[in-house]
Amino acid sequence: MRRPSLTLRLTLLFGTASTAVLVVLGYLVGIAVQGHFAEIDGDELRGKVELVRHTLAKLRTAEDFASMPGRMDDALIGHPHLGVRLSASDGTLLYASADATFPAEEFPLRLAEGLPTSPAIATWRHGRHSFRGTMTSVPTGYAGMPRANLAVAVSIDHHVAFFEAFARSLWISIAAGALLTAALGWVAARRGLLPVREMTAVARSISASRLHDRLRVETLPPELTPLATAFNEMLARLEDSFRRLSDFSSDLAHEFKTPLSNVMTQTEVALSRSRSPDEYREVLYSSLEECDRLARTVSDMLFLAKADHGQVIPTRERIDLAREVRELFEFYDAFVEERRVALDAAGEGSVDGDRLMLRRAIGNLLSNAIAHTARGGRVTVSIAASHDGTVRLAVENPGKTIPPEHLPRLFDRFYRADPARQRSTGGAGLGLAITRSIVTAHGGSIAVTSKDGLTRFEMSLPAGSGAVLSPM
Ligand SMILES: Nc1ncnc2c1ncn2[C@@H]1O[C@H](COP(=O)(O)OP(=O)(O)O)[C@@H](O)[C@H]1O
Numbered sequence: 001m002r003r004p005s006l007t008l009r010l011t012l013l014f015g016t017a018s019t020a021v022l023v024v025l026g027y028l029v030g031i032a033v034q035g036h037f038a039e040i041d042g043d044e045l046r047g048k049v050e051l052v053r054h055t056l057a058k059l060r061t062a063e064d065f066a067s068m069p070g071r072m073d074d075a076l077i078g079h080p081h082l083g084v085r086l087s088a089s090d091g092t093l094l095y096a097s098a099d100a101t102f103p104a105e106e107f108p109l110r111l112a113e114g115l116p117t118s119p120a121i122a123t124w125r126h127g128r129h130s131f132r133g134t135m136t137s138v139p140t141g142y143a144g145m146p147r148a149n150l151a152v153a154v155s156i157d158h159h160v161a162f163f164e165a166f167a168r169s170l171w172i173s174i175a176a177g178a179l180l181t182a183a184l185g186w187v188a189a190r191r192g193l194l195p196v197r198e199m200t201a202v203a204r205s206i207s208a209s210r211l212h213d214r215l216r217v218e219t220l221p222p223e224l225t226p227l228a229t230a231f232n233e234m235l236a237r238l239e240d241s242f243r244r245l246s247d248f249s250s251d252l253a254h255e256f257k258t259p260l261s262n263v264m265t266q267t268e269v270a271l272s273r274s275r276s277p278d279e280y281r282e283v284l285y286s287s288l289e290e291c292d293r294l295a296r297t298v299s300d301m302l303f304l305a306k307a308d309h310g311q312v313i314p315t316r317e318r319i320d321l322a323r324e325v326r327e328l329f330e331f332y333d334a335f336v337e338e339r340r341v342a343l344d345a346a347g348e349g350s351v352d353g354d355r356l357m358l359r360r361a362i363g364n365l366l367s368n369a370i371a372h373t374a375r376g377g378r379v380t381v382s383i384a385a386s387h388d389g390t391v392r393l394a395v396e397n398p399g400k401t402i403p404p405e406h407l408p409r410l411f412d413r414f415y416r417a418d419p420a421r422q423r424s425t426g427g428a429g430l431g432l433a434i435t436r437s438i439v440t441a442h443g444g445s446i447a448v449t450s451k452d453g454l455t456r457f458e459m460s461l462p463a464g465s466g467a468v469l470s471p472m
């Protein structure tokens, strides 16, 4: 089933709320109007009772009493809609006006013995007509008939007709009002949701080539600002990843181009004329060297690709970092001698992790440090376990300060701070990327600082359980 749209929901909500309010209002207005009519009719009835009372009070003698019907007719002239009936206490009819309609069985107020003189008012229907009337006992001035029962009724057809017409137009107005507010609600909801549609349009128009597009947050209503901001931030992250990815593939092509064209050129030159076996051998050695470089780059990249997909699950064993560093020092012995630099190690600490991988991570830092230290310099490795449960290993070397703009990207693949100088020395710029992914796989982090001719790489790893604590 299709879910109802926000516009539909808001429209229904507006419509229902306004209908409820209008119905209650209409009901109250109806009650007020009817109350008003009842009051007018009551005043009229009381007036008529007074009129009859006044006429009867003037009867003194039997003759007066005999002329009563004529006097009553005179008094009631000019009051069409009015019905008056006078009866003796034994029920004999004394007087009834011309159009008095009081079918006794339908007149709801029956006069009992000792009825109070203050009139109570009843409303009833007779045939197609409606009446309001009252019954009361009135005194006369004639001693032979001191009291008489008086029934007075007025036709309220005109009020009933008015009220029916009024109620009809009231309910029509209420229905129209409800429809109108629902329609207004619809318009308001559509207008209110306009920014959402604009956002949708922008989102739709975004493609890989237009990742720089952003939603204009300042033009949106405040309710949508967090959504738009989050959306823009997502776009920025996507754009960044996308840029890195395309940089990466162009770097990759670049990286492979040089060794491949070296091999091709050498081979072409060698084939241009016949050579001695020694010359061929030399060309083949040189090709092998280039292929070796290519193969190393490829295997580094495969390693990184695996690391990116979380496939590098280190086999955990307790690793004494100081011992690993000592062994690495031995491994780099020849390199160190050639570069005339000194190596120093201090402190100790152990972590749980994969020996080969950690050795590779530290080795990358060490070989970079040795390569970037000026002759006669000293590379220091310091290990310290801190109280927050981490072990820090820092490799520090004097050398050219790395310009700060390079520092954030140093761990990116193929990134070299000084490509012109580095390409000749062999590295493909993957060493630090690999180091970082190893450290990350071990749940640690790595950072670099470089100032005043001192460059320091510091990795921080979770300490192995039971690690020796030594002050930093
Ligand atoms: N100790 C260091 N001193 C100065 N620059 C360094 C140091 N270590 C790394 N770098 C810079 O970082 C870049 C990336 O290092 P790395 O990823 O190991 O690649 P590679 O060693 O193959 O060039 C290097 O090219 C170099 O510019």
Ligand SMILES: [Mg+2]
Pocket (backbone or CB within 6 Å): 364, 367, 368, 427, 431, 432
């Ligand atoms: Mg390196």
